[in-house]
Amino acid sequence: MMKICVLGLGYIGLPTALLFAAHGVNVVGVDVKQSVVDCLNHGNLPFSEPGIESLYGEAKDRFFARTEPEAADVFLIAVPTPLDPATKVSDLSYVKNAAEMIAPHLREGNLIILESTVPPGTSERVVIPRLEKSGVAAGEFLYAHCPERAIPGRTLQEMAGNCRIIGGYDRDSTDRATAVYQTFVRGQIYQTDTRTAEFVKLMENTCRDVNIALANEFAQLAEECGINVWEAITLANKHPRVTVLNPGPGVGGHCIAIDPWFLTENSTRCRMVATAREVNDSMPNYVLHIARSMLAGIRNPTICIFGVAYKGNIGDTRESPAFKFIQLAENEGYTVRCHDPHVKEFPHSLMDATDAVAGSDCLIILTDHDCFRTIDPAGLRMRTKLVIDARNILDHEKWTDQGFAVRVLGDGSPIQPVPLAGLMAPAGLYPADATRPVAPSSSPSFSLLSPNGRGGYL
Ligand SMILES: NC(=O)c1ccc[n+]([C@@H]2O[C@H](COP(=O)([O-])OP(=O)(O)OC[C@H]3O[C@@H](n4cnc5c(N)ncnc54)[C@H](O)[C@@H]3O)[C@@H](O)[C@H]2O)c1
Numbered sequence: 332m333m334k335i336c337v338l339g340l341g342y343i344g345l346p347t348a349l350l351f352a353a354h355g356v357n358v359v360g361v362d363v364k365q366s367v368v369d370c371l372n373h374g375n376l377p378f379s380e381p382g383i384e385s386l387y388g389e390a391k392d393r394f395f396a397r398t399e400p401e402a403a404d405v406f407l408i409a410v411p412t413p414l415d416p417a418t419k420v421s422d423l424s425y426v427k428n429a430a431e432m433i434a435p436h437l438r439e440g441n442l443i444i445l446e447s448t449v450p451p452g453t454s455e456r457v458v459i460p461r462l463e464k465s466g467v468a469a470g471e472f473l474y475a476h477c478p479e480r481a482i483p484g485r486t487l488q489e490m491a492g493n494c495r496i497i498g499g500y501d502r503d504s505t506d507r508a509t510a511v512y513q514t515f516v517r518g519q520i521y522q523t524d525t526r527t528a529e530f531v532k533l534m535e536n537t538c539r540d541v542n543i544a545l546a547n548e549f550a551q552l553a554e555e556c557g558i559n560v561w562e563a564i565t566l567a568n569k570h571p572r573v574t575v576l577n578p579g580p581g582v583g584g585h586c587i588a589i590d591p592w593f594l595t596e597n598s599t600r601c602r603m604v605a606t607a608r609e610v611n612d613s614m615p616n617y618v619l620h621i622a623r624s625m626l627a628g629i630r631n632p633t634i635c636i637f638g639v640a641y642k643g644n645i646g647d648t649r650e651s652p653a654f655k656f657i658q659l660a661e662n663e664g665y666t667v668r669c670h671d672p673h674v675k676e677f678p679h680s681l682m683d684a685t686d687a688v689a690g691s692d693c694l695i696i697l698t699d700h701d702c703f704r705t706i707d708p709a710g711l712r713m714r715t716k717l718v719i720d721a722r723n724i725l726d727h728e729k730w731t732d733q734g735f736a737v738r739v740l741g742d743g744s745p746i747q748p749v750p751l752a753g754l755m756a757p758a759g760l761y762p763a764d765a766t767r768p769v770a771p772s773s774s775p776s777f778s779l780l781s782p783n784g785r786g787g788y789l
Pocket residue numbers: 338339340341342343344361362363364367409410411412425428429432446447448449479480481482483585586
């Protein structure tokens with residue numbers, strides 16, 4: 332029976348290890364964090380993901396966690412490959428360390444699979460030479476890069492159902508890795524070489540990032556033109572060869588916000604990818620700009636952020652645009668409250684929905700959690716009735732009916748007049764004019780031109 336040693340028991344490594352074990356493979360899961368190993372060996376899971384508990388139940392007789400690798404037929408590396416935020420260069424230290432940990436156990440005929448996302452050429456330049464320190468040469472051991480493309484929230488479904496790219500060092504490596512994945516993968520398997528596989532994974536996420544940046548620029552242009560980008564996108568997407576993505580308050584997550592830098596870190600010529608990153612990274616500034624316009628005249632504003640996860644219906648906050656938005660809003664002098672029913676841990680304290688909105692001046696939807704779509708505005712006890720919907724998920728008519736001034740990211744169409752009483756600030760907020768409406772009467776009064784002239788809002 333095959334034995335696999337999986338290095339890295341995080342969001343990717345653990346589900347992969349459990350899928351192999353649930354399909355009859357003996358799996359040793361290795362993590363350098365003793366807490367992760369202890370958690371698993373006590374029958375618990377270090378994080379939640381739909382379906383993972385029952386999978387663990389099926390896998391646990393063939394899965395053991397350790398802090399050190401041991402001899403196996405296959406070694407699979409799924410360790411982090413973060414971006415150094417200062418230099419925008421990949422940090423390959425975890426991958427290097429994993430390869431060095433495998434080397435003493437490596438034997439002729441073993442297969443080593445790298446699942447971690449890496450810049451093109453990393454397998455040849457960084458991983459294989461470290462594995463060869465074992466005294467066994469590439470060719471005598473088999474090697475493949477098999478990038479992972481599953482998304483949080485659907486990890487198990489996608490790991491088994493998605494097609495996969497397998498980039499082998501040589502023919503034998505590619506075929507052996509294909510056979511190993513066929514243990515549980517139902518999707519089509521496409522074979523290539525290691526460097527192409529590394530490149531393809533980065534290309535996919537870069538393509539999404541650039542297209543989101545384009546949607547974000549469309550949103551800003553639409554506001555300048557006085558139209559609603561969401562309606563415009565729906566119409567443009569009726570074209571059989573056009574797919575415009577949705578704009579939003581920024582791009583987060585472990586892949587799309589990072590992988591484009593991996594693709595370009597060795598390039599001296601390419602500019603579009605970096606510009607797209609800049610546009611997407613500037614979207615929290617753009618949302619702040621909208622908030623500043625709406626909150627003008629309110630003394631000591633309190634804002635309430637709904638959603639700090641980087642995307643809807645998950646609790647993952649890695650690279651979430653909420654971090655930057657919160658920092659900008661606090662620097663602006665706002666008191667910031669956050670609510671996210673999916674997130675368990677966050678550096679800014681999380682409040683329950685009622686406490687977060689109570690007495691606040693502006694509700695800002697940053698994440699498209701389904702539960703936010705049906706919020707009843709009638710039940711909100713806010714000091715000032717302002718809402719910014721950066722994801723276009725609210726029933727805006729319902730909110731304006733309850734007296735809210737609603738701003739939707741990308742909607743520059745004139746706002747329907749709202750009953751004046753609903754827009755009144757509570758007495759005492761405006762010493763000079765206590766009846767001054769809080770919200771502007773129409774969006775074109777905002778200055779939406781990009782200050783840096785490059786489409787970014789930095
Ligand atoms: N999470 C995703 O959605 C996703 C999707 C596609 C690809 N990826 C890629 O997969 C890789 C892993 O990502 P992740 O999200 O699972 O990371 P993660 O941070 O959730 O987990 C990585 C685990 O590896 C452990 N680790 C670090 N060095 C180790 C070593 N030498 N030996 C054993 N364990 C070690 C860490 O302690 C951690 O528990 C990254 O390259 C990432 O870019 C992630």
